[in-house]
Amino acid sequence: MIFKNVLSRSDMISCLLCLDPPCSEACPKGDPAKMLKNVWFDNQDIAAMSLPSINPCVKCDAPCEKACISKRNVQIKNIITRLSDEVRPVAEIEIPENESALKCDICGVPLENPFLLSSSVVSSTYDMCARAFDAGWAGACFKTICSFDIHEASPRFSAISGDNGSIIGFKNIEQLSDHSVSENMEIFRKLKKNYPNKVILASIMGQNEAEWESLAKLCEENGADAIELNFSCPNMQEDGLGSDIGQLPELVERFTKAAKRSTTIPVFAKLTPNVATMSPAAEAALRGGADGIAAINTIKSITGVNPYTYAGDASVRGKSVIGGYSGNAVKPIALRFMAELGKNEKLKGMHISGMGGIETWRDALEFMLLGAGSIQITTAVMQYGYGIIDQLKAGLNYYLVQMGIKSVKDIIGAGIDSVSNTTDDLERDTVLLPKFALDKCVHCGRCVVSCNDGGHQAISFEDRIPHLDGSKCVGCHLCLLVCPEHAISHSKRRINRGDS
Missing domain, CATH: 3.30.70.20 (Alpha-Beta Plaits)
Structure with missing residues (x-):
C-alpha cells in the first residue's frame, strides 16, 4: 500500500494539526490526532498499523469530532474507519521495532538518521536546537555565523498557499545570525556538551579569505563537527556576499581553500540555485578541497504584488525586495540540481546534503535516490514544527524495512541512472x-x-x-x-x- 495511498491530505483538508489537539483529549480510546498527522505526512500504513485489530470507532459516538475546533469539522471517525477497513488489511508489514536502518554518516561523522535542520531561523538559538535534538533530529546546521552587524526587516516573510490552505511556497528576506560570533561559539560549546551525539554543522560567511579561514577554525575549536560555507544566501544587502559568490566559481574555489586551510573537519560548499547549472561551482568547490556539497538554497523570487498598494510581498513600509523562495513548490527545481550533481562523474565520492521543499519522508527519499546522503529541512519545520521528525523517521524506516533494504545508505543514488540528460533517449x-x-x-x-x-x-x-x-x-x-x-x-x- 505504500506506493498508492488510499487516504491523503485531501481527505482531511480541514484538519488544523492543532497543538494539544482537542480531538485526542476527547477520545477515550486512542490518539486520533496522531492518526491524522500520519495521514497528512504520507504515513497511512503506519497510522493503520497503529490501530488495534478491531476498529475502535465501532459503536463510538465520535466525541473527537464534537471536540474538533475546525470550522469544517474533520470526519475523524470515517478516516480512522477507512484506515482500519481499507488500509490495515493490505499493509505488508508490522511497524518496525527499531530504526537501525536509518543510521548513516556525513563524511564519516555518524548520524543516527539522515535528517538535520538547515541553516535558518529554525536553528538559531541553543534552546531551539536543544528542543529539536530532544525531538529526534540527528543534527542541525546552525544559522549562518558572520562578523557583520545584522538588522532584520519586519515583516520578512510571505507565502503562497495551496487549495487546502497549507503553504506550498514561502518567501523570506531573512539574513544571517544576529548573535555575535562569541555568543554563537558559546552556544556550540553548550550544545556539544549536552548533546555529544548530535551533529553540529557550522554555517559561516566571511567578507574575505582571512574571515573565511578564521571563522572555520573558530567553529571547529568550539565543537562543530563540520563546516558549511554559505555561498548562496540571496538576501545579503552588500555586494560580493552570499549568492554573488556562488555564481562565480573562482570565488567558490578561493574561499573554500581558505576555510580548508584552517580546519581538519569536513567542509561543505552550500551552492546557489540562481544559476543555469550548478556543476561549475560544485567542481570549483572540489578543487578548493570541499568534502561535500549542500544544495539547494532558496531561489530569488517575488511571491506577489498588492493590487491596491502596488508593493510586492512582503512589504516593509511600502517597499519590497527580491527574496529567497522555498517550500514544497521548489522541490522539482531542487531535484533537478540533485540529478545534475549526482550524474557528474567529477563529483563522485563527494557527500551531497540535499534540501529544497522537503516535507515528507517520500520527499526525502527522492533526494536520496538522486544522490543526497543527508537531508536538511527548514520551511516544513516553520510550518509544522520540530515534531515532523517522527513522521519523517517512521515513514522512511517503514519503507526501508518493507523493501528489504538494510541501510538507508544503500539507496543513495539508486535512481540516478533513470534520469537522462536528453529527451532523445526516451x-x-x-x-x-x-x-x-x-x-x-x-x-x-x-x-x-x-x-x-x-x-x-x-x-x-x-x-x-x-x-x-x-x-x-x-x-x-x-x-x-x-x-x-x-x-x-x-x-x-x-x-x-x-x-x-
Missing part, C-alpha cells in the same frame, strides 16, 4: 493509454474539458460518462492529473503509435 514509438475507474468517477467532466482545450480531444462526454477514443489519445495523461477524484490511472494497455 522511447517514442508507443502510447500508454489512461484507464478510467467509473466506480470512482463523480461525472464532473473535468477530464473532458482539459482534453478538449489542453489536449487532443480524445474524451467524449455522453450521459455524463467519459469515453476515451483510443485512436485520438496520445497518452499525455493530462486527464489523470486533473481528475479531482483520482479516478483515472495508468493502464497496462500500450499501443503502437498510429494504431487505434
Whole structure:
C-alpha cells in the first residue's frame, strides 16, 4: 500500500494539526490526532498499523469530532474507519521495532538518521536546537555565523498557499545570525556538551579569505563537527556576499581553500540555485578541497504584488525586495540540481546534503535516490514544527524495512541512472493509454474539458460518462492529473503509435 495511498491530505483538508489537539483529549480510546498527522505526512500504513485489530470507532459516538475546533469539522471517525477497513488489511508489514536502518554518516561523522535542520531561523538559538535534538533530529546546521552587524526587516516573510490552505511556497528576506560570533561559539560549546551525539554543522560567511579561514577554525575549536560555507544566501544587502559568490566559481574555489586551510573537519560548499547549472561551482568547490556539497538554497523570487498598494510581498513600509523562495513548490527545481550533481562523474565520492521543499519522508527519499546522503529541512519545520521528525523517521524506516533494504545508505543514488540528460533517449514509438475507474468517477467532466482545450480531444462526454477514443489519445495523461477524484490511472494497455 505504500506506493498508492488510499487516504491523503485531501481527505482531511480541514484538519488544523492543532497543538494539544482537542480531538485526542476527547477520545477515550486512542490518539486520533496522531492518526491524522500520519495521514497528512504520507504515513497511512503506519497510522493503520497503529490501530488495534478491531476498529475502535465501532459503536463510538465520535466525541473527537464534537471536540474538533475546525470550522469544517474533520470526519475523524470515517478516516480512522477507512484506515482500519481499507488500509490495515493490505499493509505488508508490522511497524518496525527499531530504526537501525536509518543510521548513516556525513563524511564519516555518524548520524543516527539522515535528517538535520538547515541553516535558518529554525536553528538559531541553543534552546531551539536543544528542543529539536530532544525531538529526534540527528543534527542541525546552525544559522549562518558572520562578523557583520545584522538588522532584520519586519515583516520578512510571505507565502503562497495551496487549495487546502497549507503553504506550498514561502518567501523570506531573512539574513544571517544576529548573535555575535562569541555568543554563537558559546552556544556550540553548550550544545556539544549536552548533546555529544548530535551533529553540529557550522554555517559561516566571511567578507574575505582571512574571515573565511578564521571563522572555520573558530567553529571547529568550539565543537562543530563540520563546516558549511554559505555561498548562496540571496538576501545579503552588500555586494560580493552570499549568492554573488556562488555564481562565480573562482570565488567558490578561493574561499573554500581558505576555510580548508584552517580546519581538519569536513567542509561543505552550500551552492546557489540562481544559476543555469550548478556543476561549475560544485567542481570549483572540489578543487578548493570541499568534502561535500549542500544544495539547494532558496531561489530569488517575488511571491506577489498588492493590487491596491502596488508593493510586492512582503512589504516593509511600502517597499519590497527580491527574496529567497522555498517550500514544497521548489522541490522539482531542487531535484533537478540533485540529478545534475549526482550524474557528474567529477563529483563522485563527494557527500551531497540535499534540501529544497522537503516535507515528507517520500520527499526525502527522492533526494536520496538522486544522490543526497543527508537531508536538511527548514520551511516544513516553520510550518509544522520540530515534531515532523517522527513522521519523517517512521515513514522512511517503514519503507526501508518493507523493501528489504538494510541501510538507508544503500539507496543513495539508486535512481540516478533513470534520469537522462536528453529527451532523445526516451522511447517514442508507443502510447500508454489512461484507464478510467467509473466506480470512482463523480461525472464532473473535468477530464473532458482539459482534453478538449489542453489536449487532443480524445474524451467524449455522453450521459455524463467519459469515453476515451483510443485512436485520438496520445497518452499525455493530462486527464489523470486533473481528475479531482483520482479516478483515472495508468493502464497496462500500450499501443503502437498510429494504431487505434
